[in-house]
Amino acid sequence: MWRDNLTEIIIFTFLFLLVSAMGFVAARWRAPKDMAHLDEWGLGGRSFGGWITWFLVGGDLYTAYTFVAVPALLFGAGAAGFFAVPYTIIVYPIVFLVLVRLWSVSHRHGFVTPADFVRTRFGSPTMALLVAITGIAATMPYIALQLVGIEAVLKTMGVTGESTIARHLPIIIAFAILAAYTYQSGLRAPALIAFVKDSLIYIVILVTVIYLPYKLGGWGKIFDAADAKFQASPAPGDGILLNANNQWQYITLALGSALALFLYPHSLTGVLASRNRDVIRRNMSALPAYTLLLGLIALLGYMAIAAGVTPLPGAKEGSVDNNTIVPLLFDQQFPGWFAGIAFAAIGIGALVPAAIMSIAAANLFTRNIYKEYLRRDASPAQEANVSKIASLVVKVGAVGCIVFLDPQFSIDLQLIGGVIILQTLPAVALGLYTRWFHRGALIAGWIAGMGLGMWMLYQIPGANGRQHFGGSAFSLGEFGFDTTRTVYVGFVAVLVNLLVAVLGTLILRAAKVTDGTDGTTADDYHADAGDPRLVPAARTETGAGAAPEPVA
Amino acid sequence: MPSRRHEQEQPVPANPRARAKDSSPWNWLLFVPIVVPLITPLFNWDAPRLWGFPTFYWLQLAFIVLGVSTTTVVYQMTKRQG
Numbered sequence: 001m002w003r004d005n006l007t008e009i010i011i012f013t014f015l016f017l018l019v020s021a022m023g024f025v026a027a028r029w030r031a032p033k034d035m036a037h038l039d040e041w042g043l044g045g046r047s048f049g050g051w052i053t054w055f056l057v058g059g060d061l062y063t064a065y066t067f068v069a070v071p072a073l074l075f076g077a078g079a080a081g082f083f084a085v086p087y088t089i090i091v092y093p094i095v096f097l098v099l100v101r102l103w104s105v106s107h108r109h110g111f112v113t114p115a116d117f118v119r120t121r122f123g124s125p126t127m128a129l130l131v132a133i134t135g136i137a138a139t140m141p142y143i144a145l146q147l148v149g150i151e152a153v154l155k156t157m158g159v160t161g162e163s164t165i166a167r168h169l170p171i172i173i174a175f176a177i178l179a180a181y182t183y184q185s186g187l188r189a190p191a192l193i194a195f196v197k198d199s200l201i202y203i204v205i206l207v208t209v210i211y212l213p214y215k216l217g218g219w220g221k222i223f224d225a226a227d228a229k230f231q232a233s234p235a236p237g238d239g240i241l242l243n244a245n246n247q248w249q250y251i252t253l254a255l256g257s258a259l260a261l262f263l264y265p266h267s268l269t270g271v272l273a274s275r276n277r278d279v280i281r282r283n284m285s286a287l288p289a290y291t292l293l294l295g296l297i298a299l300l301g302y303m304a305i306a307a308g309v310t311p312l313p314g315a316k317e318g319s320v321d322n323n324t325i326v327p328l329l330f331d332q333q334f335p336g337w338f339a340g341i342a343f344a345a346i347g348i349g350a351l352v353p354a355a356i357m358s359i360a361a362a363n364l365f366t367r368n369i370y371k372e373y374l375r376r377d378a379s380p381a382q383e384a385n386v387s388k389i390a391s392l393v394v395k396v397g398a399v400g401c402i403v404f405l406d407p408q409f410s411i412d413l414q415l416i417g418g419v420i421i422l423q424t425l426p427a428v429a430l431g432l433y434t435r436w437f438h439r440g441a442l443i444a445g446w447i448a449g450m451g452l453g454m455w456m457l458y459q460i461p462g463a464n465g466r467q468h469f470g471g472s473a474f475s476l477g478e479f480g481f482d483t484t485r486t487v488y489v490g491f492v493a494v495l496v497n498l499l500v501a502v503l504g505t506l507i508l509r510a511a512k513v514t515d516g517t518d519g520t521t522a523d524d525y526h527a528d529a530g531d532p533r534l535v536p537a538a539r540t541e542t543g544a545g546a547a548p549e550p551v552a
Numbered sequence: 553m554p555s556r557r558h559e560q561e562q563p564v565p566a567n568p569r570a571r572a573k574d575s576s577p578w579n580w581l582l583f584v585p586i587v588v589p590l591i592t593p594l595f596n597w598d599a600p601r602l603w604g605f606p607t608f609y610w611l612q613l614a615f616i617v618l619g620v621s622t623t624t625v626v627y628q629m630t631k632r633q634g
Contacts, residue, residue, distance in 0.1 A: 086590060093585050093619065094586060219604030221604070222604070241597070242596050247592045278631065284623050292616050
């Protein structure tokens with residue numbers, strides 16, 4: 001079966017090997033004298049300018065899973081899946097306001113992770129540990145989802161076997177290569193590969209949105225075909241427009257996802273790696289170019305409907321794998337060589353974010369678990385080493401998620417990931433603006449939000465007769481309201497988290513319970529590159545050879 | 553898109569008092585692209601269509617332009633002088 005797709009496989013493999021080679025060479029790209037420092041390996045020396053940051057953050061946020069799953073959502077449910085567009089519009093103004101403050105305070109104190117910030121801001125190792133664990137737990141399934149994206153491509157090319165090992169061998173090889181060059185080059189590898197990834201994706205999408213509508217009879221025909229499909233289907237939530245039941249879901253999901261996106265440790269990694277505030281702010285007005293791309297990619301779901309694509313069967317008997325519709329559309333509508341390029345774009349699109357995510361999770365482990373609890377006096381070189389090894393462990397874990405669990409289960413985990421990462425919002429995002437919250441109240445809020453979020457997700461039935469964790473749309477009827485309207489779980493959970501944090505703070509203050517001390521000053525949140533008042537952190541301990549200024 | 557000249561090494565500001573100014577009234581403008589894309593009654597319509605796109609789709613894609621122009625204006629008005 002794979003022989004029919006030989007051209008596609010050859011082009012895919014060639015491009016895949018090309019970027020792998022780039023990944024190894026990246027260690028020497030813009031390299032400092034020694035890579036044995038977490039700032040160098042994990043943050044690219046905090047030196048990236050406008051273009052690199054643009055590709056890095058873009059490559060980080062728009063992943064293979066986005067390219068595969070968002071169109072699949074539109075294919076299956078219609079308008080509700082388009083939430084990804086408002087979500088990636090509103091995220092940038094939010095970041096413009098909030099994350100530059102985090103950049104400044106991190107620059108001055110040498111923070112590498114959001115948990116580092118919480119540790120110093122609230123004087124609470126416990127809350128920092130919770131932030132770190134939340135970050136790692138939310139990131140692992142996200143990496144696994146990148147594999148789902150590659151697998152959808154491999155499946156379409158016919159590269160699958162019967163046994164578990166044979167079916168997953170290509171993924172295991174791909175991830176072994178990824179692990180090796182991430183180990184060697186750190187954040188420089190995905191930063192360099194991101195250029196190739198995005199060039200390929202732009203080419204593919206431009207060709208697709210011009211050529212396919214022409215071939216399928218125009219955009220009007222495509223939307224009409226989608227409309228006809230949803231009119232005929234019995235499901236209440238689908239259609240090319242929203243209905244009364246899912247409007248609040250759409251709004252809260254877009255807002256909640258935007259808030260969650262920059263709480264994910266890997267997005268912070270991209271931001272902290274930039275050279276100065278200006279680079280970040282300038283990028284926030286340029287990055288929405290990707291949103292346009294995302295919106296057009298999303299519409300591939302409707303093109304697949306118009307082209308009559310039928311998804312390949314899923315892992316279970318009788319189920320279908322909607323994730324395969326975009327690869328199938330390419331396979332059916334394009335000549336083999338171009339489909340090969342398109343598949344490589346998706347495959348490489350998985351490597352960049354997977355690398356950044358594993359680095360971010362590794363940094364969290366190193367800074368907030370290893371250095372905090374296991375080895376207080378770890379030198380920067382030891383930190384870098386632990387992070388490199390942790391990044392390998394994280395990737396092995398992600399591959400394990402795919403090989404040993406049902407991929408559907410990884411998708412469930414990702415759903416949970418978005419809800420749990422939102423629970424760090426009061427400590428991380430609001431902490432950038434106010435020190436008002438009591439550290440004990442933040443912990444209580446985290447527990448409340450997490451508990452409620454899990455309970456709500458557990459209540460949601462899904463397709464194919466699943467009882468629990470079937471989606472993120474929670475029916476308000478479950479709370480006793482007389483309605484069929486649904487709302488995004490993470491949004492409700494974080495509101496409850498905030499409420500508990502506010503009440504808890506009032507109570508703990510009234511009871512005069514000791515609070516931690518704030519290690520930051522108001523001035524820290526405005527510091528820019530070249531600031532002479534860097535708080536001596538790990539960097540000074542390296543002695544000779546390490547630049548005191550992470551500039552240039 | 554970031555302009556090319558910024559990719560070159562920039563001189564480090566020598567003035568230790570050079571502080572970014574976060575608290576500009578221009579920042580309030582950023583709430584426009586945060587709020588507008590969330591008002592579903594604004595775009596949850598099929599007609600009028602544009603090049604075959606229902607309003608729901610083309611108007612939300614147009615909000616990208618709204619977002620880009622707002623952040624660009626705020627960035628230009630608040631960036632450090634010199």
